[in-house]
Amino acid sequence: MSDVRDPAPDGMDSVPVADRVVDARRLLCPMPILKAEGAMREMRDGEVLEVRATDPGLRNDLPAWCRSQGHRFAGMRSQGRELQGWVVKGMG
Amino acid sequence: MSTLTDPLSPTFEPRPEPLRALGLLSGGLDSTLAARLLMDQGIEVECVNFHTGFCIQSHTGALRNPKPGAAPPRHDALHAAGNLGIRLHLVDIAEDYVRIVTDPKHGYGKNLNPCLDCKIFMVQKAHEMMRSMGFHFLFTGEVLGQRPMSQRRDTFPVIDRESGAGGWLLRPLTALRMPLTEPEKRGWVDRSRLMGFSGRNRKPQMALARQLGIVDYPSPAGGCCFLTDENYARKLRDLWSYRGERSYAMEDILLLKAGRHLRPAPHYKLVIGRDDSENHFLSGFVEGRILIKARDIPGPLTLVEGTPSPDDLIFACRLAARFGRARELPEVAMVVEVQGSREIHQVIPLPAHEMDEAWYV
Numbered sequence: 001m002s003d004v005r006d007p008a009p010d011g012m013d014s015v016p017v018a019d020r021v022v023d024a025r026r027l028l029c030p031m032p033i034l035k036a037e038g039a040m041r042e043m044r045d046g047e048v049l050e051v052r053a054t055d056p057g058l059r060n061d062l063p064a065w066c067r068s069q070g071h072r073f074a075g076m077r078s079q080g081r082e083l084q085g086w087v088v089k090g091m092g
Numbered sequence: 093m094s095t096l097t098d099p100l101s102p103t104f105e106p107r108p109e110p111l112r113a114l115g116l117l118s119g120g121l122d123s124t125l126a127a128r129l130l131m132d133q134g135i136e137v138e139c140v141n142f143h144t145g146f147c148i149q150s151h152t153g154a155l156r157n158p159k160p161g162a163a164p165p166r167h168d169a170l171h172a173a174g175n176l177g178i179r180l181h182l183v184d185i186a187e188d189y190v191r192i193v194t195d196p197k198h199g200y201g202k203n204l205n206p207c208l209d210c211k212i213f214m215v216q217k218a219h220e221m222m223r224s225m226g227f228h229f230l231f232t233g234e235v236l237g238q239r240p241m242s243q244r245r246d247t248f249p250v251i252d253r254e255s256g257a258g259g260w261l262l263r264p265l266t267a268l269r270m271p272l273t274e275p276e277k278r279g280w281v282d283r284s285r286l287m288g289f290s291g292r293n294r295k296p297q298m299a300l301a302r303q304l305g306i307v308d309y310p311s312p313a314g315g316c317c318f319l320t321d322e323n324y325a326r327k328l329r330d331l332w333s334y335r336g337e338r339s340y341a342m343e344d345i346l347l348l349k350a351g352r353h354l355r356p357a358p359h360y361k362l363v364i365g366r367d368d369s370e371n372h373f374l375s376g377f378v379e380g381r382i383l384i385k386a387r388d389i390p391g392p393l394t395l396v397e398g399t400p401s402p403d404d405l406i407f408a409c410r411l412a413a414r415f416g417r418a419r420e421l422p423e424v425a426m427v428v429e430v431q432g433s434r435e436i437h438q439v440i441p442l443p444a445h446e447m448d449e450a451w452y453v
């Protein structure tokens with residue numbers, strides 16, 4: 001990953017605009033996903049959730065979670081220890 | 093002999109469409125195969141995975157500095173559900189689970205693993221979900237004789253009975269060795285397409301996986317959680333014995349997963365980070381604990397728990413200094429932070445011959 005300020009996530013032109021942000025930094029698997037799931041329950045289809053975490057497992061778990069929940073995984077980027085991922089609700 | 097229940101038999105009941113089953117998915121091969129066997133019969137499958145706070149997978153990977161080139165850790169159940177293309181419900185039972193760990197009715201296995209109580213509790217939770225979410229029956233990937241504590245001929249009926257699931261829990265991998273369950277009696281599930289696996293030999297499962305084209309599964313671990321781990325169990329026992337009671341908070345059990353734990357005296361304990369990642373992790377637990385760090389030189393982050401006296405803290409500084417580069421210096425400045433206030437102590441790092449192996453928890 002590059003250190004350029006605000007790089008777009010892999011394979012994306014721009015940083016998605018999130019309707020909601022879940023801060024799961026320092027939490028261990030599966031807490032980031034459990035928190036994301038809690039937030040999703042209060043969101044509408046098509047809205048974008050941003051998940052911030054430091055557990056490197058998010059890299060694999062966020063896309064897998066999207067596949068099992070029918071959300072669309074919209075990308076991920078990392079800066080140092082921190083990961084940021086985006087999910088579009090119910091658009092998988 | 094046809095194993096499908098005869099439509100003329102008294103227990104036959106037309107199969108609901110869709111027929112929906114809820115499974116316990118660990119993400120290991122067995123639960124994945126169990127789900128596939130039912131999916132291949134046209135049954136609509138969803139799964140649940142419970143978070144107890146003791147999950148072993150990925151935590152060790154997430155806590156330590158990654159080995160160069162190592163793949164990032166992953167949550168096996170999520171991954172398996174993604175591969176199977178089924179919906180997974182992740183359910184946090186950590187709070188209720190405390191009672192299972194601290195006071196298991198059926199006791200512990202080899203370490204602090206209360207496997208039988210744990211299974212009963214999980215099946216009971218799944219059974220509640222089955223009823224509230226409109227599933228017709230439950231299934232697990234259990235195999236007769238595979239695990240000494242919970243997967244035995246005499247423990248399966250205990251799980252069925254005490255969880256309240258009764259005959260509504262099907263074990264597709266070992267079904268041919270078990271009495272008929274309700275969905276089989278009704279002719280909803282084709283018993284001839286279930287298995288009769290038993291014992292610890294995993295070759296039949298691996299052969300079945302190959303036949304079903306399942307290639308991406310984790311290698312079997314000793315158990316599904318940290319409670320089966322000898323080192324972890326020892327640290328948890330230590331915590332209980334010095335607290336004088338069997339209890340724990342989420343923070344406690346997370347902290348037991350990281351760092352070196354040393355107890356130089358009954359009333360306090362040091363947790364010392366072993367690399368940058370652990371130091372970072374430990375830095376999230378400073379609240380309510382004492383932090384020790386070398387001031388000007390690289391070294392680990394140390395947390396102190398308990399009720400150390402001022403003299404104990406000086407000793408803790410000397411001990412902590414041993415684990416960083418400070419060790420080679422005649423004297424070193426150690427920072428001690430207690431609830432926001434900060435003190436510096438000049439100490440002599442503890443020499444090797446004053447270390448006591450017995451301090452290691």
Ligand code: SF4
Binds near residue numbers: 317320
């Ligand atoms: S190993 Fe842990 S999670 Fe698995 S059944 Fe035993 S106590 Fe429960």
